[in-house]
Amino acid sequence: MTVTSNEERQSSPQYRALRDTVDSMQHRVPGKLEITKEGIVHDMMSPGRPHEFTAGLVSRRLERLMPEGTWAFTGxxxxxxxxxxxxxxxxxxxxxxxxxxxxxxxxxxTLIAAIEIVSRSNPDNDWIGKMRDYPLLGIPVYAVFDPRTGSGAVMTDIHSTPDGPRYATRKDFVYGEDVTIAEWTISTEGLPRYA
Structure with missing residues (x-):
């Protein structure tokens, strides 16, 4: 087994090639491209109105409670x-x-939390892939809103496992309940569902 130092990994030609490919293709293909340890993930469909409406509502509800200088950024x-x-x-x-x-x-x-609205076309990206990647990246809170089912979950408490860092705590919710993300509690009342 070959052990690669951080310095060598930072200059990984394979990762740079993947990143260059994603950057060159992103504006020419529909949907969203991301890079994981397994390679490129392509969510084929651009987010629709219920997805974007949910992101906007959650962002604005959080920002009403957060102190000046903290954003729930959607760009x-x-x-x-x-x-x-x-x-x-x-x-x-x-x-x-x-x-x-x-x-x-x-x-x-530097993120306080990452929030995903589950894609209709690729739900495993949010429920499996990002559930694996976000604790590895050190994101302390990961919240998932799923317009397919009208439910979601908030994951916290990163801990070490044989498979790498994982979230130790998961709190499930259904739309209509209040949900706490980091230190702010918002309503999920009226969030849109996929038809």
Missing amino acids: TPDVEVEPEGIRRHPDIMVIPLEDMEGEGSFDPR
């Missing part, structure tokens, strides 16, 4: 840890304003 760029070979794009990033300054991808360790 780009991605979060990336090159040594791990992972670049993801959360639907909502709860992040301090000062950590948004600069160029390039956000450092995922």
Whole structure:
């Protein structure tokens, strides 16, 4: 078995090739491209109105409660840890304003929380892939809203396992209940569902 140092992993030609491929294709293909340890994930469909409406409602409900200088951000760029070979794009990033300054991808360790609205076309990306990748990236809170089922979950408490870092605590919710993300509790009343 060959052990690769962080410095060698940072300059991994395979990861750079994947990133260059994603960057060159992103504006020419429908949907969203992300990089995981397994390779490129392509969510074929661009997010529809219920997806984007949910992201907007959750973001605004959080921002009403958060202190000045903390955002529930729904734009780009991605979060990336090159040594791990992972670049993801959360639907909502709860992040301090000062950590948004600069160029390039956000450092995922600066996020307070990552929030995903489950895609109708690729739900495993949010429920399995990102559930694996976000604790590996050091994101302390991961919340999932699933418009297919009108339910979701909030994962916290990263701990070590033989398969790598994982979330130890999962709190499930159904739409209509209040949900706590980090230190803010919002209503899920009236969130849209997929038809």
